[in-house]
Every structure is written in C-alpha cells, then in structure tokens.
Amino acid sequence: MTPTKSYAILTQNNSKTDQLVKDMLRNKAIGELEELQTLNGVLFSRSEINRYMDEEERHDIKILTKDSDQYLKTMSSGEQKKALLKYLLAQDPDFMILVNPFDNLDVATQSSLKEQLLHIASKKILVQLVSRLDDILPNTTDFLKLDGEILHRYESPEVFWKENKTESINFNGAIPAPLSPVDVNLEELVSFKKVSVSFDGRQVLNQIDWTIKKGEFWQLIGPNGSGKSTLLSMITGDSHKGYGEDLTIFGQKKGSGESVWDLKQKIGYYTPAITNKFRGYHSLENMIISGIHDSIGLYVQPTDSEKQLAGEWLHLLDLKDRKNDHFRDLSVGDKRLVMMARAMVKHPPLLILDEPTAGLDDSSANLFVALVNKIAKESDSAIVFVSHRKEPQLNPEQIFELHPTTNGSTGVTNNT
Numbered sequence: 123m124t125p126t127k128s129y130a131i132l133t134q135n136n137s138k139t140d141q142l143v144k145d146m147l148r149n150k151a152i153g154e155l156e157e158l159q160t161l162n163g164v165l166f167s168r169s170e171i172n173r174y175m176d177e178e179e180r181h182d183i184k185i186l187t188k189d190s191d192q193y194l195k196t197m198s199s200g201e202q203k204k205a206l207l208k209y210l211l212a213q214d215p216d217f218m219i220l221v222n223p224f225d226n227l228d229v230a231t232q233s234s235l236k237e238q239l240l241h242i243a244s245k246k247i248l249v250q251l252v253s254r255l256d257d258i259l260p261n262t263t264d265f266l267k268l269d270g271e272i273l274h275r276y277e278s279p280e281v282f283w284k285e286n287k288t289e290s291i292n293f294n295g296a297i298p299a300p301l302s303p304v305d306v307n308l309e310e311l312v313s314f315k316k317v318s319v320s321f322d323g324r325q326v327l328n329q330i331d332w333t334i335k336k337g338e339f340w341q342l343i344g345p346n347g348s349g350k351s352t353l354l355s356m357i358t359g360d361s362h363k364g365y366g367e368d369l370t371i372f373g374q375k376k377g378s379g380e381s382v383w384d385l386k387q388k389i390g391y392y393t394p395a396i397t398n399k400f401r402g403y404h405s406l407e408n409m410i411i412s413g414i415h416d417s418i419g420l421y422v423q424p425t426d427s428e429k430q431l432a433g434e435w436l437h438l439l440d441l442k443d444r445k446n447d448h449f450r451d452l453s454v455g456d457k458r459l460v461m462m463a464r465a466m467v468k469h470p471p472l473l474i475l476d477e478p479t480a481g482l483d484d485s486s487a488n489l490f491v492a493l494v495n496k497i498a499k500e501s502d503s504a505i506v507f508v509s510h511r512k513e514p515q516l517n518p519e520q521i522f523e524l525h526p527t528t529n530g531s532t533g534v535t536n537n538t
C-alpha cells in the first residue's frame with residue numbers, strides 16, 4: 123500500500139454520490155479506485171453526523187461525545203465535525219472518505235480542519251468528494267469527476283483545472299412583483315438593543331446591538347458556535363430566548379404576546395434542510411404557489427393570477443418548460459432556486475437565508491448568489507444571508523459579525 127495517495131472527486135448536482143460512497147465502503151470493485159478494494163474505510167460527512175445525532179436521541183446515549191457534557195445536537199457544526207473526526211480516527215482506518223468536509227465551517231475552523239486532514243493524509247489515503255473547487259486539498263495526487271454514476275479520471279491536474287472552470291450567468295427578465303405585498307409600515311424591522319443570551323448559565327451572546335431596516339442587505343458571519351442560529355431563531359419565533367430583553371421584531375417587543383404565525387407571514391426563511399420537507403409529488407408550479415399560502419402542499423385550486431405569477435418566476439429561472447415536472451426530480455441546484463422563488467414570491471419584508479449555498483457545486487452556488495443579488499437590487503425585502511464561506515460574488519451592503527469572547531459573542535457592524 124502507498125499511503126500517500128489523495129484523491130479528489132469533483133461532484134456535480136447530478137452525481138450519484140451516495141451510491142459511490144456505499145460502494146467504496148463495501149469494497150465493491152470500482153474501475154478508477156481499484157486500490158481501495160481490499161482496504162478498510164470510514165466516512166466523514168454531514169449525513170454521518172445526522173445519523174449519530176438520531177441514534178443518540180433515539181437511545182438517549184452519547185456515542186461521539188462520550189467525553190463531553192453536551193449532546194451532539196446542541197453542539198455547533200465545528201464541534202460536531204471535530205467529534206466525528208476523533209471518533210473515526212480511533213478506528214484506525216486505511217482510508218477516509220470526506221464528503222464536502224468544509225461546508226458549514228467558519229474560516230478559522232476550516233483552516234484548522236485542513237491542517238489536521240493534511241496531517242492525516244501523510245498516513246492514510248483520503249478520498250475527497252467535493253462540490254467546490256476551492257475545497258480540494260493541496261496534497262491531492264489524483265483528480266476525478268463523478269458525472270451521474272460515471273467516474274472519470276483526468277490524465278493530469280492541469281487538464282482537470284482547465285476543464286472545470288465556471289461560466290457566467292444571465293436571468294430572463296426582472297424579479298416578478300407580488301400579487302398582494304405584505305405591508306409593514308415600519309423603517310426598523312428588527313432591533314436588538316444590548317441583548318444577551320445564556321444556555322445553562324453559559325453566556326452565548328453578549329450585549330448585541332443590531333438593527334435591520336427595510337430593504338437592507340446584510341451578511342451575518344461568525345465562527346462556529348458564535349450564536350448565529352441563536353440570533354436567527356429569536357427573530358423567526360423559533361426560540362423563546364430574548365424574553366425580557368430589549369428586542370423588537372416588526373414593531374412588537376419580544377415576549378409581549380406576538381403571534382408566531384404573524385411573524386412567519388412577514389419572514390421568508392430558507393435553509394437547505396427545508397427542501398427535505400417536500401418529498402411528495404409537487405409540481406414546480408405548485409411549489410411556487412404554495413409559497414403564497416405558506417403551506418407544504420396545495421389544498422385549494424390555484425387562481426389564474428397565481429399560475430401566471432408562478433410562470434413568471436419559472437421563466438426567470440429558465441424552468442418554464444418544466445412547470446409540470448415534479449420538484450423531487452430536479453437537480454440540487456435547481457431545487458434551491460425554486461425554493462428561493464417560493465420564499466420570495468410574496469416579497470416578505472424580511473428574507474433570511476441560512477447557509478443557502480452549503481453543498482452546492484461552484485456553478486450552482488454562483489447562480490444562487492446571483493439570484494440573491496438580483497432580489498436585493500430589485501425588491502424592498504431586507505435580506506440576511508448567513509454564511510461562513512466568503513461568497514466572492516455576493517454584494518451585501520453591510521456585514522454583522524459575531525466575535526466570540528469568554529463572556530459570549532459580541533457583535534460588530536461593518537460596511538462593505
């Protein structure tokens with residue numbers, strides 16, 4: 123065995139990644155990866171973390187976090203990945219499959235994980251399955267691409283890099299106007315004034331001051347565990363934290379009897395995990411119309427003007443010919459564009475996008491970011507785009523950054 127090999131397999135939205143991972147772990151013969159057939163492999167991926175999280179919850183035990191007081195579920199993404207890596211290394215595998223290992227990680231955690239992986243690569247074979255070119259480790263020796271279920275090997279790194287450059291983007295027309303705009307007669311949509319939050323006596327957010335005004339375009343960044351999800355869940359009504367603090371959302375003091383339903387009416391929320399709720403046979407047209415009604419399926423006959431509006435969005439995304447196709451049959455990238463149209467169809471006063479490009483390949487991520495920029499420019503919705511990754515094409519007006527301290531994170535506003 124030559125333990126210095128490191129493979130990078132570029133995946134696209136049509137790639138049958140799960141099947142390839144299964145085949146490698148079961149030592150099936152794979153033409154381009156013969157060397158792995160007799161070796162013992164483990165999997166480092168988000169889906170493995172989710173699997174362990176489910177198991178921990180179902181049996182009320184700790185598997186990955188035996189040495190910690192915290193359950194995997196309450197840990198930040200970075201903490202979860204560290205716990206999984208430690209657990210896998212203890213099994214002393216011959217090779218390790220890494221599926222988009224840097225997704226959902228902040229820049230500092232990405233670079234410490236990168237260093238750790240490069241160290242591991244001197245002793246073990248790494249097989250990286252990555253959808254973003256930037257994530258490929260510098261020690262990579264063999265370059266491949268997974269097109270559907272076909273694994274294609276490149277004769278040299280140069281040919282690989284040359285062939286996989288991304289293209290530029292065009293949309294068909296302007297962002298469609300809503301049928302009946304959600305009216306909020308307010309300049310300030312959200313206002314945190316010296317808001318602090320603790321969990322089990324440990325302070326996570328420290329004296330946060332943040333105001334989101336009508337039509338503003340924000341990026342929210344901060345390292346893993348700095349409290350980004352905690353902040354968002356207070357805005358969306360998914361957390362009771364913030365009661366008794368000076369926190370006002372759409373003109374109402376948090377904890378003053380505001381209705382979660384009312385909040386949800388005014389907020390478009392998108393995170394990739396939401397896509398999993400739509401496993402049934404929904405047409406693309408119905409998916410977009412269901413955004414007007416905030417429902418998962420469509421329970422009433424859509425009106426002609428609703429159909430017309432859905433058609434305009436699908437035209438914009440170049441999916442008009444597929445309006446009757448099932449959402450479940452779309453590529454991952456197209457699914458996200460449709461979900462974005464669904465979140466935006468009413469032009470909510472506030473649109474929250476939580477790590478929306480995680481797991482997308484470069485060209486789909488660029489397309490998604492271009493759509494967000496276009497929405498910011500052409501609508502009155504305020505946008506909060508949460509991401510760790512520097513999206514090179516994203517054009518936010520302001521960045522709200524969380525800085526962890528021993529007393530919880532403080533927040534700083536930067537103009538871009």
Ligand SMILES: Nc1ncnc2c1ncn2[C@@H]1O[C@H](COP(=O)(O)OP(=O)(O)OP(=O)(O)O)[C@@H](O)[C@H]1O
Nearest residue numbers: 196197198199200321326346347348349350351352
């Ligand atoms: N229900 C909870 N119980 C205990 N601790 C919690 C709970 N929810 C969050 N935390 C802790 O609060 C801190 C902030 O978590 P949060 O998920 O808001 O961070 P984040 O910035 O969104 O992280 P990531 O980028 O990794 O998703 C973390 O240390 C986390 O472990």
